[in-house]
Amino acid sequence: MRAQVSEIVFDCGDPAGLVRFWAELLGGTPVDRGPDWSYLEPPGFARIAFQQVPEGKVVKNRLHLDLHVADVSGAADEAIPLGATRSGGLVTDEQGDFQVMHDPEGNEFCFVAG
Known part of the structure; x- marks a missing residue:
C-alpha cells in the first residue's frame, strides 16, 4: 500500500x-x-x-517541521515578533546552520540553512 x-x-x-x-x-x-x-x-x-x-502541550514533540531559509538568524529574528521563541542557540555543523524554535503554543520547529 x-x-x-x-x-x-x-x-x-x-x-x-x-x-x-x-x-x-x-x-x-x-x-x-x-x-x-x-x-x-x-x-x-x-x-x-x-x-x-482541551489539554495543553506537556512534552517535546515527536515530529517537527524543518523550514529551509537563506538566513537562520534573520528568520528567527523575524519570527519572534509573531510569537515564536528560540530554544537554545544557533547550531553550526558540517551540514550548515539550524535554530530550534517554538511556535506560540510551544510546538518545536527548526529554521535550517545549508
Missing part, C-alpha cells in the same frame, strides 16, 4: 491564532472551519491543520 500525506494536524488550544502564526511563516491563507478547526495550504506543501484539544 502507498499512501499520500494530505494534511499534517497540530493539536492546540487556539486554532485560529496558531494558523495565522504559521501563515506568516509559510504563506497561504488561513481558513477557519469553526472555533475548533483551522487550516492553511502553504505553497508547495501539504495542508497544515490545527484542531482544538
Whole structure:
C-alpha cells in the first residue's frame, strides 16, 4: 500500500491564532472551519491543520517541521515578533546552520540553512 500525506494536524488550544502564526511563516491563507478547526495550504506543501484539544502541550514533540531559509538568524529574528521563541542557540555543523524554535503554543520547529 502507498499512501499520500494530505494534511499534517497540530493539536492546540487556539486554532485560529496558531494558523495565522504559521501563515506568516509559510504563506497561504488561513481558513477557519469553526472555533475548533483551522487550516492553511502553504505553497508547495501539504495542508497544515490545527484542531482544538482541551489539554495543553506537556512534552517535546515527536515530529517537527524543518523550514529551509537563506538566513537562520534573520528568520528567527523575524519570527519572534509573531510569537515564536528560540530554544537554545544557533547550531553550526558540517551540514550548515539550524535554530530550534517554538511556535506560540510551544510546538518545536527548526529554521535550517545549508
